[in-house]
Structures are given as C-alpha cells and as structure tokens.
Amino acid sequence: MTGQFANFDKVDSISRVMPQKLLSGSTVPADVPVAAATRRSGAFARLLSDRWALTGAAVAAGFVLLALFAPLLSGINGNNPYTYHLSALTSSGLPKGPFGGVSTSHWLGVEPQTGRDLFSIVAYGARISLLVGVGATLLATVIGTVLGVLAGYRGGLVDTLLSRFTDLTIAFPQLIFMIALGALVPASFPRQFFMIAVIGAFGWPSVARVVRGQTMALRNRSFVVAARAVGARPLHILRTEILPNLASTITVIATMSIPGAIGTEAALSFLGIGVPPPTPSWGREISSAIAWVSVDPWYLAAPGIALFLVTLALNAFGDGLRDAFDPRMSGRLR
Secondary structure (H helix, E strand, C coil): CCCCCCCCCCCHHHHHHHHHHHCCCCCCCHHHHHHHHHHHHHHHHHHHHHHHHHHHHHHHHHHHHHHHHHHHHHHHHHCCCCCCCCCHHHCCCEECCCCCCCCCCCCCCCCCCCCCEEHHHHHHHHHHHHHHHHHHHHHHHHHHHHHHHHHHHCCCCHHHHHHHHHHHHHCCHHHHHHHHHHHHHHCCHHHHHHHHHHHHHHCCCCHHHHHHHHHHCCCCCCHHHHHHHHCCCCHHHHHHHHHHHHHHHHHHHHCCCCCCCCHEEEEEECCCCCCCCCCCCHHHHHHHHHHHCCCCCCHHHHHHHHHHHHHHHHHHHHHHHHHHHHHHCCCCCC
C-alpha cells in the first residue's frame, strides 16, 4: 500500500521544555499529549467536513446493521436463505415476475431453480464478508505492526532480514497457494476461519512496510532519544513513545485494507474454496449467477451491487481518514 500518511513531528517547543521535564524523571514532555490531542481534534474536524467519507461511513454502518440484524430483517416476511420457494418459479425454473421475482414477499427477488429469497442471501452473506474482511485485516495488522516496528526500531541485520522476508511474501503466488491450501484443509474446519487465517497471513506486508518507515522516522525524534538517554528500556519506549504515535497510521491503513480482504473472500468463494453451500456468500452467489445472467440478470445484480457498495463505502471512509490525519489536507473539503 502506498501513499502519504500522518505526519508525527512534534512541535518545536518540546525541545525547549525537554530539560525541565527530564529533571522530574519523566521521559515524555507534558506538552506531547497536548500536541497529540490537538492533532487528533483537528483530524476529527477535517473528517466531519468530508461529506464523501461520512457517506462511506454511513453506508458501511448500514451493511454492518444489515449483517447483525439479518435474521430479524429476513424474518419480517417469514423468509430465510435456506428455504426453497418453488411457487415463486416458473416451470423452467426462472423467477416469476419482473426483476427476478421482486415482490412484497421477496424484496430482491428469488434465486433461479431454488426460489430462495435473495434479500436473505444478501443479508446473511454480509455476515461472512464482513467477518472475514475485518478478521483478516485485524490479523494482518497485528502481524504487520509487530514486524514493522521491530524492523524499524532495531534496524541493522534485523531490518534486513525482515525486509527480505516481506519482499518474499509479496512475491509469493498467493492466490495459487490459497487454492492449493483450501483443497488440503479438512471440510470439518470452519471455512470462514480458514479464510481469515490465509488472507491475514498474506495481507501483512503492506502494513509492515508503512509501519517500518514511520518507526524509522520516530526513533530519531527528540522525545525518543531523550527517553533512551534516561535509561528507558526498548519495550517501554515502544509502548509509550512509538506505538501511540503510530496509532493514526495503523488505523488508516487497516480501514483501507478491509475492502481488499472482502474482495479476496469473494474471489475465493467465486472459485469454490470459500464457505460451503448452502451458507450464503456473495462471491459464490456471483459465481452461480454467471450462468443465468442472460435470462435473469437481476440474480447477478443483487449480490454484485452489495459487494460493490460495501467496498466503495469502506474505500471512501479510508480515504477520508487518510486525508484527515494528513495536516497538508487541512484546507481540502470534498
């Protein structure tokens, strides 16, 4: 992942008050939290002024609510994603009525051949997509943060070895390995957790590269040098000086990584190595809809539009977060 992220330079007044603060035994100047709080307040104000980012956040929140309340919403008309409604189909297996059988009983129509309710499939499918997307991103963020901080702070041989390992992971044929591994994993193993593990295991290099670069810049800042000078241990420095200043960067990159993880889950399900049927999945429904697109295009549109909207919304919100935490974007309104 490329792009500029937050600028973590401290105000110049820190260097002037450093000696007095160090005499009192503190390793962090008192005005550092104030400067950080001021920066966060300004970033929040810029985020609130970004209509595109707020719209993305609202749409993403809507899909989260759809996933959480899928049983309740689907049950309003007595539907679920597993029940066949053969009475909603013609003798050839196509949905009755326009737009794939859209009616007051089936808000998004029904699935060809089975008559399963498409709204229920989309709602329950959101659970799988969001669970895998968020879970894989969290795993990748944790791995990338640990390796990136370690490489950036230690430098030297540790940095060289971890950097080469990162390059090797990026160059590895990930999709082929995922497909091969999917064939080896026992059917009894929950597929959603398998996808979280495999997507997260390959998604950390972009996080590690950004975190490494930011850590290398922070380790030479005056407040970190002062902490080392008074004898603070590396673990203490990382916990109190480095990681708090990386929080904004990590938040932004994690938010922008979720759409990619959701898309990868959809691709794996499209290829048939995602969650097994009849568990609802947007990717598998899109795969099944390809064969019906000439006679029932709405079957492809329902899960396809849902996948497009949630990906677009999360990307918009991630872009807004990136711009909000970048002081150079303070004058930009969208």
